[in-house]
Amino acid sequence: xxxxxxxxxxxxxxxxxxxxxxxxxxxxxxxxxxxxxxxxxxxxxxxxxxxxxxxxxxxxxxxxxxxxxxxxxxxxxxxxxx
Amino acid sequence: xxxxxxxxxxxxxxxxxxxxxxxxxxxxxxxxxxxxxxxxxxxxxxxxxxxxxxxxxxxxxxxxxxxxxxxxxxxxxxxxxxxxxxxxxxxxxxxxxxxxxxxxxxxxxxxxxxxxxxxxxxxxxxxxxxxxxxxxxxxxxxxxxxxxxxxxxxxxxxxxxxxxxxxxxxxx
Numbered sequence: 001x002x003x004x005x006x007x008x009x010x011x012x013x014x015x016x017x018x019x020x021x022x023x024x025x026x027x028x029x030x031x032x033x034x035x036x037x038x039x040x041x042x043x044x045x046x047x048x049x050x051x052x053x054x055x056x057x058x059x060x061x062x063x064x065x066x067x068x069x070x071x072x073x074x075x076x077x078x079x080x081x082x
Numbered sequence: 083x084x085x086x087x088x089x090x091x092x093x094x095x096x097x098x099x100x101x102x103x104x105x106x107x108x109x110x111x112x113x114x115x116x117x118x119x120x121x122x123x124x125x126x127x128x129x130x131x132x133x134x135x136x137x138x139x140x141x142x143x144x145x146x147x148x149x150x151x152x153x154x155x156x157x158x159x160x161x162x163x164x165x166x167x168x169x170x171x172x173x174x175x176x177x178x179x180x181x182x183x184x185x186x187x188x189x190x191x192x193x194x195x196x197x198x199x200x201x202x203x204x205x206x207x208x209x210x211x212x213x214x215x216x217x218x219x220x221x222x223x224x225x226x227x228x229x230x231x232x233x234x235x236x237x238x239x240x241x242x243x244x245x246x247x248x249x250x251x252x253x254x
Contacts, residue, residue: 037164037168038200038201038204041204041240045241045244049243054247
């Protein structure tokens with residue numbers, strides 16, 4: 001797996017306090033109890049630490065799924081393999 | 083306004099003390115907290131529209147042991163589920179640790195209050211005790227949880243990392 005993809009998945013598991021065996025690729029905001037506004041705050045903190053970036057407020061609000069998060073991170077020069 | 087919030091079932095149901103608060107009782111409470119140096123109370127207002135949305139406090143501040151008890155609620159039910167609880171909690175904890183110089187902050191919540199558990203955990207609070215069947219309401223006994231956070235645990239928490247990047251420090 002791509003290094004950045006691995007780091008993002010780790011950030012999702014830590015930020016949302018998910019077990020190792022949960023597949024994070026299809027996660028959507030508010031579709032699991034762990035990803036509410038509290039989980040979102042924790043998730044942003046973990047992603048920012050993982051990639052040494054600071055997300056804009058609009059991007060934090062737009063982070064509505066794992067896949068959308070990947071798209072947003074490309075704006076911060078975080079690339080993911082094809 | 084505060085008494086109306088506090089007496090509303092959707093707020094009272096999260097508190098250990100559920101008796102209806104009379105105007106007289108509120109006056110006594112206000113006189114007491116106004117004079118106490120060990121007690122701070124704030125009305126939480128939305129920064130965008132300046133509307134009051136909730137109440138927060140730090141009480142029983144002990145100058146020797148440098149600890150105090152924190153609590154907050156959003157009386158404006160429509161504002162729940164968003165960022166306001168986290169925003170306010172961070173500012174209160176910053177005040178407790180940075181301005182008051184506390185070493186430890188603690189709090190309590192009903193065991194079934196999952197939102198309180200998760201919000202507290204996101205700021206580094208750990209469970210310090212479970213008061214089994216401490217409270218009786220709705221025809222049943224309920225557990226009551228005590229949690230606490232040390233300054234270093236707060237600083238390292240996801241909540242503090244998130245907000246400290248976004249809220250300017252004094253003098254910045």
